[in-house]
Amino acid sequence: MLSFFDTWLPFIYLYVGGGIFFIFGLYLIRKTKALDMRLKHHRFWWKVLIFGYFYFMAIHAFLIIAALYL
Amino acid sequence: MEQLHNIGTQLDWIVLIIYMITMLLFGSYFAKYNKDTNDFFFGGRRFSWWLIAMSIVATGISSHSFVKYSAMGFKYGFSSSMSYMNDWFFVPLFMFGWLPIIIYSRIRSIPEYFEKRFSPFARFLVTILQLLYLIGYVGIGFLTMGKAIMPLMPEYFTILGFQIHVTLMGLIWATALITGVYITFGGQTAVIFTDLVQGTMLLIAGLLVFFLGISYVGGLDSFWGLLPTSWKLPFAGFNSPAEFNSVGTFWEDAIAGSVGFLFMNMGLIMRFMAAKNVHEGRKAAAANVLFMLPISAIVVGGAGWVAKAISIMNPNIIPPNINPDSVFVVVANILTGPGVFGFVVAAIAAALMSTVSTLVNAASAIYVNDVDRPIRIWLKKLRRSERLPEKKAMLVARVSTIILTLMGVFAVYAFVSYPTIYQAHAFFHATLTPPLMVAIFFGAFWKKFTPAGLITTVIGGISLMLLGNRFPYELIRPIAHGTPYDPVHPYTYMSALYNLIVCVSLAVLTTIFQKQLRKLSNKIIDSKSHFIMYPIIGFTALVFIIDVLVAVLKLETFSLEFLMCLTILASFFVALISTHYVKYDSERQIEGLTIWSIHKAKEIYKGRKVNERDGEKVRVHWKLIKDDNEDIVNFSKKDMNKMAAEVGDFVYLSDARKYLGGLKSVHSVYGEPHNEEGIVYIRKRHLEHGLFVEGKILEAEKEM
Numbered sequence: 001m002l003s004f005f006d007t008w009l010p011f012i013y014l015y016v017g018g019g020i021f022f023i024f025g026l027y028l029i030r031k032t033k034a035l036d037m038r039l040k041h042h043r044f045w046w047k048v049l050i051f052g053y054f055y056f057m058a059i060h061a062f063l064i065i066a067a068l069y070l
Numbered sequence: 071m072e073q074l075h076n077i078g079t080q081l082d083w084i085v086l087i088i089y090m091i092t093m094l095l096f097g098s099y100f101a102k103y104n105k106d107t108n109d110f111f112f113g114g115r116r117f118s119w120w121l122i123a124m125s126i127v128a129t130g131i132s133s134h135s136f137v138k139y140s141a142m143g144f145k146y147g148f149s150s151s152m153s154y155m156n157d158w159f160f161v162p163l164f165m166f167g168w169l170p171i172i173i174y175s176r177i178r179s180i181p182e183y184f185e186k187r188f189s190p191f192a193r194f195l196v197t198i199l200q201l202l203y204l205i206g207y208v209g210i211g212f213l214t215m216g217k218a219i220m221p222l223m224p225e226y227f228t229i230l231g232f233q234i235h236v237t238l239m240g241l242i243w244a245t246a247l248i249t250g251v252y253i254t255f256g257g258q259t260a261v262i263f264t265d266l267v268q269g270t271m272l273l274i275a276g277l278l279v280f281f282l283g284i285s286y287v288g289g290l291d292s293f294w295g296l297l298p299t300s301w302k303l304p305f306a307g308f309n310s311p312a313e314f315n316s317v318g319t320f321w322e323d324a325i326a327g328s329v330g331f332l333f334m335n336m337g338l339i340m341r342f343m344a345a346k347n348v349h350e351g352r353k354a355a356a357a358n359v360l361f362m363l364p365i366s367a368i369v370v371g372g373a374g375w376v377a378k379a380i381s382i383m384n385p386n387i388i389p390p391n392i393n394p395d396s397v398f399v400v401v402a403n404i405l406t407g408p409g410v411f412g413f414v415v416a417a418i419a420a421a422l423m424s425t426v427s428t429l430v431n432a433a434s435a436i437y438v439n440d441v442d443r444p445i446r447i448w449l450k451k452l453r454r455s456e457r458l459p460e461k462k463a464m465l466v467a468r469v470s471t472i473i474l475t476l477m478g479v480f481a482v483y484a485f486v487s488y489p490t491i492y493q494a495h496a497f498f499h500a501t502l503t504p505p506l507m508v509a510i511f512f513g514a515f516w517k518k519f520t521p522a523g524l525i526t527t528v529i530g531g532i533s534l535m536l537l538g539n540r541f542p543y544e545l546i547r548p549i550a551h552g553t554p555y556d557p558v559h560p561y562t563y564m565s566a567l568y569n570l571i572v573c574v575s576l577a578v579l580t581t582i583f584q585k586q587l588r589k590l591s592n593k594i595i596d597s598k599s600h601f602i603m604y605p606i607i608g609f610t611a612l613v614f615i616i617d618v619l620v621a622v623l624k625l626e627t628f629s630l631e632f633l634m635c636l637t638i639l640a641s642f643f644v645a646l647i648s649t650h651y652v653k654y655d656s657e658r659q660i661e662g663l664t665i666w667s668i669h670k671a672k673e674i675y676k677g678r679k680v681n682e683r684d685g686e687k688v689r690v691h692w693k694l695i696k697d698d699n700e701d702i703v704n705f706s707k708k709d710m711n712k713m714a715a716e717v718g719d720f721v722y723l724s725d726a727r728k729y730l731g732g733l734k735s736v737h738s739v740y741g742e743p744h745n746e747e748g749i750v751y752i753r754k755r756h757l758e759h760g761l762f763v764e765g766k767i768l769e770a771e772k773e774m
Contacts, residue, residue, distance in 0.1 A: 002300060010305035010316030018159040018324055025162035028515060034166040034668045040684060045165065045352065052158045052360055059364065060155065060304050063148065067302035070294070 007064055015057050022053055077221045077403045082412030086222075089416035090248070093423075096264055115344060116724070119353035121266060121731035122345045126338060126354065127362045128269035128424050135370040136276070136418050137214045138491040140401070141394030143374020144381075146314055147301030150374060154367035155304070156324035157332070157359050163515065164332045165352045167665040171514055172339060173348050174671035175663055180336055180510070181440040187513050187663045188521040189652045190444070195528045196509060197440040203502050204336060204433040205474065209481025210498060211426040214491050216242040216482075218418055221399045242482055249423045249430070250475040263733075265428075268421040275417040276369030279398075282405040283376025287383055296379040312554040313493060318563025322500045326566040330503040333510050336432035337425075346722055346732050347773055377401040394490055430474050437470040438463060493562050500566035501539075505531045508573040512581070517660045522587060523580040525648040530641030531573035533614055536621035537637060538568045541630045580645040587649040594650065603650060606643050613640035672774060678718055680774050685714030687771040689726055690750040692762060702741030704751040705770065710743050713772045717742055720773035723750065725766055736760040737773070 026049065029035040036042050143150035177183045180200055185193035216238045223236040284293045294302070305316045331338060332355075345351040377397050381388040392400060402414045446452035458466070488494035505528050512519040512527075538545045542560035549571070550564040561568075580587070594602060613636045619625060620633065662671035672680045688709045695704075703721060705713070715721065717740050724735030736756045744751065750770060752762070762768065 002303075005308040006300065006305075007303065009308045010320075013308070013317060014156060014305070014320055014324065017320060018156065021325070022159040022162065025160060025167075028665060029162050029166040032665045032668065034170070034665050035162075039682065041349065048356055049162050049165075052161060052356070055360065056155055056158055063302075063304040067148075067299055067304070 002068075007068065011060055011064060014060070015053075019053070026050075077399060078411055078415070079408040081408045082222070082415065085409050085412030086416040086419065089413065090420055090423075093264055093268070093420045094248075094251070096267065115737065116346050116722075116732045116735040117344050117350075118728075118731040119345065119350045119357065122341050122351070122354035123357040123362060124269040125265035125341055126358045127366060128265035128272060128421050135366070136272075136373070136398050136422075137218050137395050138495060139367075139370040140372075140374035140377070140398035141490050142314060142492050143371035144377045144392075144394055144397040145374075146306055147297065147375065147378065148304050148371070149306040149314070149316075150371040151304060151364075151367035152306065152316070152319050153323045153327065154363045154370075156320070157328045157363060159324065160328050160332055161355065161359055163511075163665075165355055166668075168333050168510070168514055169342060169351050169355070170348050170668050171663060171665070171671060173343065173351070174668070174675040176675065179436045179439040180334065180339065181436060183663070184509070184513065184524070187659055188524050189654060191648075191652060192509075192521050192524050193440060193444075195525065196506065197436060199502065199506050199528065200334070200336060200436050200440075201433060203330075203334065203506065204429050204436070205477045205481050206484070206498050206502060207335070207337075208426055208429045208433070208474070208478030209485055210491065210495055211422060211429065212242045212246060212479055213238075213482045213485055213494065215245045215419060215422040215426070217395045217491065218399060218415070218422065219245070221396050221403075222415060238486070239482070242479055245419075245423070246475055246479045249426050250472055264420075265424050266731075268417065268424050271413075271417040272421045273365065273369055275402075275414045276366075276372060278410075279402050279405055279414060280368060280372030280376060283372065283380065283401065286405055287376065287379045293376070293379050296382050297375070301375075301378065309550075309552045310554055312556040313489075313562070315553055315563070317551045318496075318553055318561075318566075321570070322496050322563040322566040326503040326507060326570065327499045329507045329511070330499055334503065334506050336436060337428040340428075340432055340435065346724075346735065346737075373398045373401045376405075380404070426475075426478065430471055430478065433474045434467050434471045437474065438467050442466050442470070488559065493559060497559065497562050497565075500563060500569060501535070504535070504566065504569035504573045508570070508577050512577050513664075515665050516581070517664045517666050518584070518656075519577065519581050520584055520649075520656070521652040521654050522584065522645050522648040523577050525652070526580040526641055526645040527573050527577040529610075529614065529644045530576045530637070531569070533617045533637045533640065534572040534576075535565075535569045536617040537630070537633055538565060538572070540621045540624065544630055576641055576645075583645075584649070587645055590646060591650040603647065607647055610640045610643045610647065613637060676720060676774055681714070681716055681719050681772070682774070683714040685772045686712045687769055688712050689767050689769050690748050692750050692752050692768050693746075694757060695751045695753055699753045699755050700741070701738055701753070701755060703738045703753075703756065703770075704741040704744050706745055706747040706749065707743040708747050709750075709770070710740065713770065715740050715772040721770055722773050723752070723756070723760065723768050723770050725760075725762060726769040727766070734761050734763070740772075 030037075035046060037046065139150045139153075172180075172183065175183060175186060177186070181193045181197040184196045219241055220236075220238060223241065226233050226235045228234070284290055287293050287296060306314050306319065307316065309315050309317050333339075342351040342354065345354055374397050377388055377400070380401070381390065387404060388397075388400065398418070399415060403411050406414055443452065443458065446458065447454055452458060457463075485491075485494035485498065488497065508527050508531070509524050513524065542565065543555060546561040546564055546568045547555060549567055550561055553561065553564055555561070594600060616628070617633065617637060620628065661667055662674045669680070688705070690705065690709065703723060705715070710716070713721075719740045721738055721740050722735065723738060724730075724732050736752075736759050738752075738756060741751075750768060752760075756762070
């Protein structure tokens with residue numbers, strides 16, 4: 001029988017642990033104006049960056065659900 | 071574990087040899103684009119994002135991936151994909167921090183950045199770490215190549231009555247010879263273009279094996295039904311087994327490995343430096359991480375997954391005690407016919423060659439810029455402002471390529487004891503990445519980080535890491551998240567966390583106490599007791615040597631507590647010594663070199679104010695101006711308006727045929743406009759460098 005340790009804990013650890021580094025990165029590029037929201041192509045990249053995080057999270061969540069229930 | 075031999079047929083060997091020769095010729099063709107070392111190492115900084123992205127695929131997934139992920143896929147299932155799906159966390163800092171910094175600071179190697187940002191000694195330390203990192207990577211590449219080809223080989227050859235046994239190291243030496251020839255003459259342009267073909271072939275080969283495997287076991291439903299639930303999960307168990315677990319992979323791969331790959335891997339950085347501009351580099355990075363890596367996870371792990379399904383369906387077909395590192399080749403042989411199997415193995419072997427070539431090319435770039443050049447300056451054979459004549463520089467580049475290839479083969483001996491390539495690679499990442507990772511991160515993102523911080527991180531950090539290696543049970547176990555202790559290869563993954571903690575702690579403490587260290591240094595200067603520094607240096611060097619000996623020879627002469635106190639004291643002395651001796655201008659040396667001054671970096675790069683107005687691309691015919699050979703191009707006023715360009719702005723001019731990916735292109739500067747709409751005036755230098763074709767339309771865009 002698979003436990004929480006095998007199924008959802010690695011997922012939570014990855015996205016909380018990795019999320020801390022990710023949010024810190026987003027904060028820093030905004031704070032330093034390396035990503036300048038006044039520029040059109042930078043606004044595009046901002047959306048891509050946030051999309052990327054949830055994109056991988058959704059893929060992993062889907063795969064866990066598929067493994068457990070399909 | 072059983073070592074297989076003689077897999078494949080004669081036809082497979084013919085296909086393999088033809089493929090390799092074709093790749094060699096293809097790569098050699100692009101040698102004509104190597105006009106100078108800039109072309110040899112950076113491909114002239116002109117390529118489109120898709121070419122760079124494909125090249126990264128060939129480099130990224132070929133190095134060790136087919137062998138190691140098929141092995142892990144066979145042993146543990148879909149969780150072999152973990153390493154390919156955890157790279158996004160550092161992408162913001164890469165795209166908007168490190169990438170623009172390295173492009174706009176016009177550095178030619180990562181160590182060069184450290185001299186500009188910190189000091190020549192910092193460059194020296196980082197050069198050593200970078201070369202170790204790249205040579206180690208080359209070693210892993212060669213080891214993989216040998217393991218991939220080994221099952222195809224007979225147990226021995228008989229030549230002139232002599233029986234020659236085929237050994238792993240013998241195979242590695244042979245492949246190193248071919249790789250050395252390819253990279254020595256081809257250079258970066260050759261690598262990028264052969265990567266385009268090889269990346270495509272790799273994807274085809276990997277997907278072919280995966281889908282043939284699914285068909286072999288009776289379709290997707292049957293495949294899914296055959297695998298146990300634990301095999302379908304995308305993550306390994308949280309903290310067990312010792313050889314493959316999620317928490318270990320998080321610290322070793324998602325953190326240390328991702329940063330190592332994106333920020334420190336000079337081979338990859340050179341790919342991004344070959345992109346025509348920063349924006350194009352960002353596109354390549356995003357496309358690679360978002361799309362190519364998930365596809366690559368299937369491509370490299372798929373053979374292991376279907377091998378497992380086949381072994382459950384019919385255990386006689388795939389031996390249960392098979393060497394995991396042979397799984398890919400074995401399953402490919404079962405699923406494909408004669409000739410096709412040869413193609414699959416050739417695609418992988420050639421791509422492995424490409425990865426190794428990239429890394430050797432990168433190590434060579436570092437050698438030319440960070441070892442050869444400083445030595446010539448030191449010997450007064452070259453002035454700091456001078457450049458080595460191109461012919462001589464190319465010779466140095468090629469000779470160093472040969473030497474570094476040889477060193478890569480010797481590095482294989484360090485990894486050959488690990489049961490799988492995956493573990494060998496994990497050990498390598500966990501050990502070498504943390505000090506460099508902290509150095510790059512704090513250097514680029516923390517403007518208060520000083521040379522003393524960096525030097526203490528590297529020297530003190532390595533000393534503490536050595537203690538962690540010698541006393542893993544005492545030092546790593548408390549932070550190992552419950553992962554089991556393996557006495558032969560203790561905490562292969564979790565050592566990355568320990569190493570990161572000690573390096574970050576030293577970096578932060580040294581930077582926070584910089585004022586106090588400076589005061590202490592000033593006191594030593596004021597009291598004219600400068601001689602006190604000599605015993606301090608001697609003591610520090612002695613402690614470092616003791617730590618190395620204790621770790622390498624596994625000495626039990628000193629207790630952990632004693633060694634820890636000595637090492638912490640020595641780390642403090644390193645901070646004091648570097649504060650005392652290293653000259654550092656905290657205002658000037660951060661300008662344009664940290665994320666806090668990216669705009670300044672752009673201005674320094676351009677040499678004047680940046681024009682950020684959005685403009686259009688224009689298509690033009692070209693006309694050669696023979697009166698002068700200045701680095702300026704002239705457009706009509708109307709075209710300049712369309713591009714929102716002004717005189718003095720930077721322009722990128724390329725052949726309009728998109729499929730060339732920027733191969734025929736140049737960077738230049740806008741000159742005074744003329745009145746001939748749809749025409750650009752270029753000079754001889756642009757024609758020579760861009761290799762533009764008579765009658766072919768060019769596309770122009772303003773860069774900044």
